[in-house]
Amino acid sequence: MPYLKGFCWVVVLMMLLTGSPSLFAAAQAAGPSLIRDAEVESVLRDFSTPVFEAAGLHPQSIRIFIVNDPAVNAFVAGGQNIFFHTGLLINAKRADEVIGVIAHEVGHISGGHLARTQDQLNKLSTPQILTYVLGTTTALLLGSPEVGFAILTGGAQLTLQNFLQYSRTQERAADAAAVTILERLKLSPEGLYAFLNTLSISNQWREDGSPYMRTHPTDTERLHFLEKAISQSPYRGTRSTQRQDDQLAFVRGKLKGFLTAASDLKTLPASKSVLDARYARAIADYRERFVDQGRAGMQALITDYPWHTYIYDTIGQLEAMNGHTEKSFTAYQKAYHALPFDALIRLSLGNAYLERAKNEPNAAKKTHVYGSAEEHLGFAAQKEPYNALAWRSLSIAQAGLGKKGLAELSLAEIALQRNDLKQADLHIQRAAIALKAGDEGWIQLQDLRQAQKAAKAEKKRL
Ligand SMILES: [Zn+2]
Numbered sequence: 001m002p003y004l005k006g007f008c009w010v011v012v013l014m015m016l017l018t019g020s021p022s023l024f025a026a027a028q029a030a031g032p033s034l035i036r037d038a039e040v041e042s043v044l045r046d047f048s049t050p051v052f053e054a055a056g057l058h059p060q061s062i063r064i065f066i067v068n069d070p071a072v073n074a075f076v077a078g079g080q081n082i083f084f085h086t087g088l089l090i091n092a093k094r095a096d097e098v099i100g101v102i103a104h105e106v107g108h109i110s111g112g113h114l115a116r117t118q119d120q121l122n123k124l125s126t127p128q129i130l131t132y133v134l135g136t137t138t139a140l141l142l143g144s145p146e147v148g149f150a151i152l153t154g155g156a157q158l159t160l161q162n163f164l165q166y167s168r169t170q171e172r173a174a175d176a177a178a179v180t181i182l183e184r185l186k187l188s189p190e191g192l193y194a195f196l197n198t199l200s201i202s203n204q205w206r207e208d209g210s211p212y213m214r215t216h217p218t219d220t221e222r223l224h225f226l227e228k229a230i231s232q233s234p235y236r237g238t239r240s241t242q243r244q245d246d247q248l249a250f251v252r253g254k255l256k257g258f259l260t261a262a263s264d265l266k267t268l269p270a271s272k273s274v275l276d277a278r279y280a281r282a283i284a285d286y287r288e289r290f291v292d293q294g295r296a297g298m299q300a301l302i303t304d305y306p307w308h309t310y311i312y313d314t315i316g317q318l319e320a321m322n323g324h325t326e327k328s329f330t331a332y333q334k335a336y337h338a339l340p341f342d343a344l345i346r347l348s349l350g351n352a353y354l355e356r357a358k359n360e361p362n363a364a365k366k367t368h369v370y371g372s373a374e375e376h377l378g379f380a381a382q383k384e385p386y387n388a389l390a391w392r393s394l395s396i397a398q399a400g401l402g403k404k405g406l407a408e409l410s411l412a413e414i415a416l417q418r419n420d421l422k423q424a425d426l427h428i429q430r431a432a433i434a435l436k437a438g439d440e441g442w443i444q445l446q447d448l449r450q451a452q453k454a455a456k457a458e459k460k461r462l
Pocket residue numbers: 104108166170171174215216217
């Protein structure tokens with residue numbers, strides 16, 4: 001039942017907010033931002049899912065976060081939450097490097113290293129890990145309605161690396177676990193080795209080192225262990241597939257295309273052969289308002305990589321950024337038809353429908369368009385119950401359809417996530433007036449009342 005998941009988040013968020021308001025304030029102030037992006041998240045999920053399965057963990061419960069930070073790093077925190085720095089993704093040359101790093105991180109989970117660290121963390125400052133998650137919620141709530149590639153400011157201070165420091169013994173255990181996991185995936189640890197080797201070479205030239213090297217102590221003994229494992233592996237020489245490497249290249253190109261400062265966009269080179277350079281250049285062309293060039297670049301990529309349908313989501317966003325709402329709408333529709341279960345794509349398409357409804361003069365047609373918006377936004381809110389932007393957009397669609405009670409419930413969801421109990425009360429009361437037993441939303445109303453009651457009890461307890 002998706003709503004229950006939302007309820008858990010409400011409790012977590014409340015613990016955070018009421019537990020440590022000063023930390024919350026600090027978290028809002030500055031710190032690295034998180035990125036929400038359907039394409040990047042899906043590639044990382046594709047890489048992570050088999051690794052989790054091979055380790056006997058449930059991939060459905062993994063949450064993937066992308067931290068906008070050029071330092072090379074990846075870590076697991078607060079259960080099955082994997083955080084990838086953009087620096088790691090941009091610097092990884094092959095998919096098996098990323099997969100190797102994930103296998104090593106999963107080795108820390110299955111080795112119980114995280115649980116012990118987590119215990120220590122709980123005593124020190126539980127909310128700090130979860131503030132990352134809160135950062136997402138808060139930012140989506142306060143931020144602009146742009147979805148697509150969104151940089152969410154207001155994330156936590158990057159304090160995690162200070163206490164997620166593993167011992168050398170734990171490093172060896174995680175490496176051993178990674179070798180086993182990779183073997184189940186018919187891979188040798190060559191990717192992990194290549195990644196660590198590159199880092200340790202580049203690290204010799206840097207005083208501060210990368211956070212990955214600080215949290216995962218790497219010495220020659222570790223590298224020797226992996227060298228030996230490679231030489232003994234039946235899958236020696238087996239690398240990630242071309243498709244996986246291309247997926248990673250799309251990720252690199254997207255990150256470069258969107259994260260490069262506007263003033264530096266002209267430094268992104270044009271290329272006819274290198275995938276990430278082509279993608280980055282096409283995005284840069286759109287951002288520099290060379291829309292025709294951008295479109296031509298994207299079209300060429302679609303021709304060469306027809307399987308990579310996430311490109312339509314990117315085009316949808318870039319067309320919208322340039323004010324071409326019809327072209328944006330068409331692109332989001334293509335993305336949806338190729339990827340009907342992606343919550344972020346449904347959210348983007350739902351918002352595109354809202355835009356159309358706003359501009360539709362014919363009343364009957366307007367209702368029809370609001371209906372489509374409601375369908376897509378409802379899907380997004382159910383799949384991401386902590387996503388305040390999905391609830392907010394959904395409430396607009398519901399109001400447009402005259403479903404006043406449901407619109408109030410969606411607003412109550414947001415208020416509860418923010419732990420604004422007064423506001424939640426108001427919306428729940430309004431919904432209760434509009435709804436009667438058996439109506440659509442009646443069960444949601446009862447669930448929200450429960451969540452509200454629990455939130456009040458929790459507030460009193462603290
Ligand atoms: Zn490690």
